[in-house]
Amino acid sequence: MPLPHGWIGTTSQWIQGFGIALALLNVILLLVVWFRLRATGAASSMWGWLLVAVGLVPIMVGFMAFAHGLESSATVSACGSCHVMTPFVNDLRDVKSETLAATHFKNRFILENQCYTCHSDYGLGGTISAKLAGLGHVWRYTTGRYEVPIKIAQPYSNLRCLSCHGESQRFLNAPGKKEMMPELIGGQTPCLSCHGPAHPEQKKEARL
Amino acid sequence: MSDPRRWARLLTVAIVLALVFNLMALVALIRATPIIFTLFMFVAQPLIVVALIILVGAVVAGLRARSMV
Numbered sequence: 001m002p003l004p005h006g007w008i009g010t011t012s013q014w015i016q017g018f019g020i021a022l023a024l025l026n027v028i029l030l031l032v033v034w035f036r037l038r039a040t041g042a043a044s045s046m047w048g049w050l051l052v053a054v055g056l057v058p059i060m061v062g063f064m065a066f067a068h069g070l071e072s073s074a075t076v077s078a079c080g081s082c083h084v085m086t087p088f089v090n091d092l093r094d095v096k097s098e099t100l101a102a103t104h105f106k107n108r109f110i111l112e113n114q115c116y117t118c119h120s121d122y123g124l125g126g127t128i129s130a131k132l133a134g135l136g137h138v139w140r141y142t143t144g145r146y147e148v149p150i151k152i153a154q155p156y157s158n159l160r161c162l163s164c165h166g167e168s169q170r171f172l173n174a175p176g177k178k179e180m181m182p183e184l185i186g187g188q189t190p191c192l193s194c195h196g197p198a199h200p201e202q203k204k205e206a207r208l
Numbered sequence: 209m210s211d212p213r214r215w216a217r218l219l220t221v222a223i224v225l226a227l228v229f230n231l232m233a234l235v236a237l238i239r240a241t242p243i244i245f246t247l248f249m250f251v252a253q254p255l256i257v258v259a260l261i262i263l264v265g266a267v268v269a270g271l272r273a274r275s276m277v
Binding site: 016019020023024026027030031033034037038041044046047050051053054055058059061062064065066068069070072073078081082134135137138141142 | 213216219220222223226227229230231233234236237238240241242243244245246248249252253256259260263266267270274
C-alpha cells in the first residue's frame, strides 16, 4: 500500500537506525581509544574517552537494541523464525485458509503482530508473562526439548477474544451472545468450541 | 592494584568486551530474531556490565593513587 504523504518511518525504524549508527560510531570510538591507550599506556589521561566509549554510548546502544529486539520479537516473522511454527505461519498467510487465525490475518482484524496479539494477555502483566514464555520457547527450541505436534501450554482464555470482541456491537447484537456472556467470561464455554479451529492440525513429524 | 600498567591491561579487556557488546548489538539491531535477541540479552548485556565495573574500578584506583578518594 502507498504510504501517506510525509511518511518518515515508524518509531521502531528510527530506533533501529539510530541504534545502528550509534553502534558503528561506538566501534570506531572504541578502536580509537584502544590505540591511544596502547600508545600512551596511561589510563588516567583517557578517562573521559573511556567513560564515553565504554560507559555512555554502549548504554544508549543497549537501550536501543533492547527496545528494537523487544518490538521485533512480537512480529509474525519472529514467531515464524523457528521452523516448528512454519505450518502455522504458512496457514496464517494462506488467503484460502478458513482457520480462525487466517481469517483474522487476511481480513486484518488485527493490524500487526497477529501471533503475539492473540497469544498474550492484555496489560503489562500479559506482556511480561508472554515475554517470559517466549524465553522458554527459545530455550526449548534450541535445546530440542519439545514434541511435535506442539500444543498450547494452557487452555486458550476467552478473555483474549473478548478484549476485542466483547465491546463490539456486531458481537453484542448477535443472537444469544449477551446471554452467553457470563459463560464466556467464566470460560465454561470456549469461544473456539464454535469458532475453531484456530490453526491447522500439525502433523507428527521428525524434528529438524 | 595501583599498578597503572595493570589497569591499562584491564581497561583493554573492558574495551574488547565493549566491542563484542557493540557487535552483538549491531547484529540484534539488523536482524532481531528471537535467538539473536536472547543472546544479546543474556550474553552481550552482562559483558558491558563487566566492562563498566572494570572502568569504574580503574577510575577509583586512579583517584586513590592520586589520594583524591
